[in-house]
Amino acid sequence: MTFTETIKASYSCRRDSGLLQYQQSEIWTEVTAACKREAEQRHNRKMSQNTRRISNDDGSRTRPMDSNLESSRTMSFSAPSAINMEHTVVKFDTEVEQFITNGSENRNSIDESATPHDWQSLSNLTESTEQSAPINFDMSNRAKLPRGIDKIRPHIELIDNVPLLVSLFTDCTPSATREMLHIMQDYKEVVCIMGSSENCDNAGTFMQADASIAVKPLYPQVCQKRTIYEKNKDCIGPIELSCMLNSVPCALSFKREDPLSLHRLIMESRHFVATIWNSVQYWLCCCVALSVLQTIAALFMLPGLMTTWQVLWFCCIVIPAISISLMAKPLDMDVMKKPQGKIQTVVNLNGAIFVIWCYGSKFLLTFVVVTASYIGTLSSHCNQMCIALPNCTCAFLFHPILLNDSMLTEGWDENKWTLHVSRLILCFITLLHFVVISTGFIHRDHLMFQKPAHSNLYWLATVFTLIAVQSVYTIIVLMVVRENEYDEKYVVPLWVIIFGALSSFGVLIISEMVKKQEINFVLSSVVRPLR
Known part of the structure; x- marks a missing residue:
C-alpha cells in the first residue's frame, strides 16, 4: 500500500467513525426521549387507574368506573423501550431502526385519529360529546350542547x-x-x-x-x-x-x-325593585280594603262608613305617604342570595288563590272590627234615642224610625252627632290597622323579631306624623260638633274604644302569621324545581 492510499484509508476511517458517532448520539437522544415518554405514560396510566377506582367503606374492595374511561385509556400512547437491559452492551442496529419506524407510525396514527374538534372547548361541541379529549375523571353525564x-x-x-x-x-x-x-x-x-x-x-x-x-x-x-x-x-x-x-x-x-362595581349596582337595583313592588302591593291592598269596607256597609244597609273627604284623606295622603316611606328601608345584603324568577304572564289559579288568601287574611280583622264598631255605635245611639223620645223604634238594631205628627222620619242625619263621632272613630281605627299592617311590608322575607320595623326611620317618622295629624283633626272636629246646642250628644260605648285599640295587636299577630306562610311558600316554590 502506498503512502497516498494509506492516507485515504485513514481519512475514510475517520469519516466513518465521525458519522457513526453522530448517528449514535442521535440514537441516544431518541432512546432517552423514548424512556422519558414511557415513564410519563406509566405514571399517567397509574394515576388514571387510581382515579378510576372508588374505595368501599371498609377500604378493601374497589370497582372500576364507567366504560368510557376505559375507552379513553386506549387513546393514550407510549413509546416502546429500545434498550435491552439484559445485555451489558447496547445495540444500535435493527432494534433502533425498528423503534424509530414504530415511533413515526405511532405519531402518524395519533395525528390521524385526533381531529380538530376533539380539542376544542366544550361550548363548541355538537350532538355528541363522547369524541372529546381524553380525561381522567367521569364525564359520562355531561350535557350535550348544540352547535349553531x-x-x-x-x-x-x-x-x-x-x-x-x-x-x-x-x-x-x-x-x-x-x-x-x-x-x-x-x-x-x-x-x-x-x-x-x-x-x-x-x-x-x-x-x-x-x-x-x-x-x-x-x-x-x-x-x-x-x-x-x-x-x-x-x-x-x-x-x-x-x-x-x-x-x-x-x-x-x-x-x-x-x-x-356592577355587583353593587345589581344588588341596589334588586333592592329598589323589591321595595317598589312592596309599596305598590301595600298601596293596592289598602285601596281595595277601603272599597271593601264601603261595600260591606252598603250590604248591611248602613250609612256610609266615611265621607268623601275622609276617603280622599286616606287615598291621597295616608296610603301614599306610608307606601313611599316603605321604599326607604335599609339595603338588604341578602337580596343577591334570592333566586330571581322568570317573567310570568300566565295567571296560575293556585297562586292567585294563595295571594288572595294571604292579603285577605291580613285585612280580614280590619273588616270585622270596623264594621262591628260602626254597628255597635249606631245601635247604642239608636237605643239611647228611643229611650229619650217617644214613638221611636230601632229597625235592624241600628236604624231609628220616628213617628211625629203623622210624619215618618227614619235614618240618621248626616250633620248629627252620631255619624260624626262614629266616622271619626272608624277613621282612627282604620289608620291604626293600616299602620300595623304596613309593618309586614317593610321586611317581607323576615319576621318582626328577626328584623324590627323601626330600622326604617322614614317609615317611623311618617307613621307618627299621620297619627298625630289624625288625632288633632279628630279633637278639633269633636270640639266643633259639641258646640251645637240643638243636637243630642249620645255617649259612645266604651267597649268600642277598647275593642278598636286592642284589635291592633290582633292584626299584628295575624300579619306575622301570614308573613311566615308567605316565606315558607316562596322557599318551597324555589326548592321544588331544584328537586
Whole structure:
C-alpha cells in the first residue's frame, strides 16, 4: 500500500467513525426521549387507574368506573423501550431502526385519529360529546350542547334547557346574538347585555335585551408617544357622538377605567325593585280594603262608613305617604342570595288563590272590627234615642224610625252627632290597622323579631306624623260638633274604644302569621324545581 492510499484509508476511517458517532448520539437522544415518554405514560396510566377506582367503606374492595374511561385509556400512547437491559452492551442496529419506524407510525396514527374538534372547548361541541379529549375523571353525564343558532330551539324542546341556564354560545355574529336573546326572552328569561359602545352592531343588541350596559373599551396600545385618539376640546367628536348614539338604549354607560362595581349596582337595583313592588302591593291592598269596607256597609244597609273627604284623606295622603316611606328601608345584603324568577304572564289559579288568601287574611280583622264598631255605635245611639223620645223604634238594631205628627222620619242625619263621632272613630281605627299592617311590608322575607320595623326611620317618622295629624283633626272636629246646642250628644260605648285599640295587636299577630306562610311558600316554590 502506498503512502497516498494509506492516507485515504485513514481519512475514510475517520469519516466513518465521525458519522457513526453522530448517528449514535442521535440514537441516544431518541432512546432517552423514548424512556422519558414511557415513564410519563406509566405514571399517567397509574394515576388514571387510581382515579378510576372508588374505595368501599371498609377500604378493601374497589370497582372500576364507567366504560368510557376505559375507552379513553386506549387513546393514550407510549413509546416502546429500545434498550435491552439484559445485555451489558447496547445495540444500535435493527432494534433502533425498528423503534424509530414504530415511533413515526405511532405519531402518524395519533395525528390521524385526533381531529380538530376533539380539542376544542366544550361550548363548541355538537350532538355528541363522547369524541372529546381524553380525561381522567367521569364525564359520562355531561350535557350535550348544540352547535349553531338553528339548533337551539330544537335542543330546548327535545333534550334539555341547558342553553338557557348559562351563556355558552361563542363566536356569534350580531344577528345570531340577537336571535339567541330572542330565544331566551321567548322562554321568559330576563336578559342583561354588556357590550362595547363603539361597535355600531351592538345598538340592535342593546335594544333587544331587557337591560343593557354600554362600556367604552380601551384602545389598543402601540409603541409610540402619540395618543391613539385625541379628543376634540371644542365640540363632540364623531367617535364620541357614535358612542352616545349606540348607548341610547342602555340603562348605564361607563368607561373601563371608571371605579364601578356592577355587583353593587345589581344588588341596589334588586333592592329598589323589591321595595317598589312592596309599596305598590301595600298601596293596592289598602285601596281595595277601603272599597271593601264601603261595600260591606252598603250590604248591611248602613250609612256610609266615611265621607268623601275622609276617603280622599286616606287615598291621597295616608296610603301614599306610608307606601313611599316603605321604599326607604335599609339595603338588604341578602337580596343577591334570592333566586330571581322568570317573567310570568300566565295567571296560575293556585297562586292567585294563595295571594288572595294571604292579603285577605291580613285585612280580614280590619273588616270585622270596623264594621262591628260602626254597628255597635249606631245601635247604642239608636237605643239611647228611643229611650229619650217617644214613638221611636230601632229597625235592624241600628236604624231609628220616628213617628211625629203623622210624619215618618227614619235614618240618621248626616250633620248629627252620631255619624260624626262614629266616622271619626272608624277613621282612627282604620289608620291604626293600616299602620300595623304596613309593618309586614317593610321586611317581607323576615319576621318582626328577626328584623324590627323601626330600622326604617322614614317609615317611623311618617307613621307618627299621620297619627298625630289624625288625632288633632279628630279633637278639633269633636270640639266643633259639641258646640251645637240643638243636637243630642249620645255617649259612645266604651267597649268600642277598647275593642278598636286592642284589635291592633290582633292584626299584628295575624300579619306575622301570614308573613311566615308567605316565606315558607316562596322557599318551597324555589326548592321544588331544584328537586
